[in-house]
C-alpha cells in the first residue's frame with residue numbers, strides 16, 4: 204500500500220479553490236480536508252504556498268505515430284514520461300488505421316505500442332475509410348474497448364482524409380453508439396490544390412506551408428463539420444482550432460444551442476507565423492505542423508475563446524520529428540512530416556501566458572487543462588478533479604518556480620522545442636500519478652509500463668443497432 208499526503212496547499216478545482224490537505228491511498232484520493240492526520244509511513248509532501256491541482260490531460264498527442272513516411276521520435280514511454288515531468292498525467296492519443304486497414308486490428312496494434320507508457324493513456328480512433336466492417340468495429344470499440352470518441356481528418360488527401368460520405372456515416376454511427384465525433388478541420392482538396400500551385404510556381408520551401416493552409420481553408424471544414432453534426436443532431440469536437448474564423452464557426456453554432464466543443468493547442472496560443480519566414484530553413488521546417496502557426500490576431504482570438512467558453516480544452520498535438528526526418532521535405536515543403544512537440548511544456552506555457560497575464564484564473568486554468576477534457580470525453584470524476592474517489596493524479600504547482608524551456612534540457616525526443624528560450628513562471632514541484640510521486644523537484648521517476656489504459660464508457664444508454 205502506498206500512502207501519500209499533500210499538506211498545507213491550496214486545492215484548485217475548476218469550480219473553486221480552498222485550503223486543504225489531500226490524502227491518497229494507492230491510486231485513489233481518499234480524503235480532502237483541513238488538518239488531516241498523517242498516517243504512519245505516509246509519504247509527506249509540503250505544499251505550503253503551492254497549488255494542488257488535478258493532473259493535466261492532454262487531449263491530443265501522437266506517440267510512435269507512423270506518419271508521412273516516418274515514425275514520430277517520441278514513443279509512448281518517452282512521450283508520457285515527458286508529460287509527467289511537465290504535469291500531464293493522462294494523454295489522449297490517436298489510433299490511425301491506414302485506409303482499408305481493419306479498425307480493430309489498428310486499435311490492438313496501438314494498444315500494444317502504448318503498453319510501455321509511464322502515464323495513463325486513452326485513444327480516439329480515427330475513421331479513415333468506410334465499409335460495413337468499420338460500422339461493426341466502431342460498435343465493438345465502444346462496447347468492449349472503452350472508446351467513446353472517433354476522429355476524422357478532413358485533410359491529408361491521398362492518405363488518411365475522410366470524405367463527406369465517411370464523415371456522415373461515421374458521425375451517424377457515433378451518435379447511435381453514444382460516442383463523440385471529432386475532426387481535424389481543414390479542407391483537404393483546397394490544401395492539395397494550393398500546394399500544387401505553390402510547387403508549380405517554384406515556391407518549395409517551408410514558408411509555403413502556411414500559404415497552402417490559410418484560415419479560410421480551416422474555417423470551411425469547421426463550418427462543414429458543424430453543419431453535418433447539426434443535421435445529424437450529434438455533438439462534435441473540433442481539434443486544434445487555430446484561427447479566428449474557425450472559432451467564429453464554433454461560437455455561432457453554440458449561440459444557436461448546438462453542442463460544439465473546441466480545442467486550442469499551447470503552440471497556437473503563443474507562437475506566431477513569423478517562424479516560417481526564418482532564413483534558417485531547418486528551424487522553419489521544425490515548425491511545420493497543420494494547421495500552421497498564425498498571426499497574433501488569431502492568438503488573441505483563441506485566448507478569448509478559452510476565456511469566453513467557446514474553446515474548452517488545451518492540448519499539444521505532440522508529434523515530434525527530428526531534423527533529419529523533417530529534411531525529407533527540404534526540396535518540397537509538402538513532404539515535411541507535419542508535427543511539433545509540447546507535451547512537456549503545455550501546462551507551464553498555458554499557466555505562464557494565461558494565468559500570469561490575468562487572461563485565466565487558476566480555476567479556469569484547471570478547467571481548460573483537465574476538467575473540461577475529462578467531462579467532454581467521459582472520464583470525470585475519475586480524472587479532472589481533486590476529490591475523494593478520483594484517481595490520485597495530482598500536481599503540486601509552484602506558481603513562483605521559473606524554468607527556461609530548452610531542447611537541451613527536455614525529456615522529450617526530437618532535439619527541438621518550439622518554445623525554446625521561453626521562461627515560464629509556474630511549474631510542478633511534484634507530479635503524482637496513480638498515487639506515486641513520479642516527478643519531484645526536477646527529478647523524473649517515470650516507470651516504463653506504469654501507465655494504464657483509461658476506459659471511457661459511452662455517453663448514454665443508447666440502443667446500438
Ligand code: URP
Pocket residue numbers: 265387491492493494520522541542543
Ligand atoms: O501537423 C500535425 N498536426 N501533425 C499531426 C497530425 C495531425 O494533423 O494532427
Ligand code: ZN
Pocket residue numbers: 307311348
Ligand atoms: Zn478486441
Ligand code: ZN
Pocket residue numbers: 387442443493494
Ligand atoms: Zn490534425
Ligand code: ZN
Pocket residue numbers: 263264265520522
Ligand atoms: Zn494531431
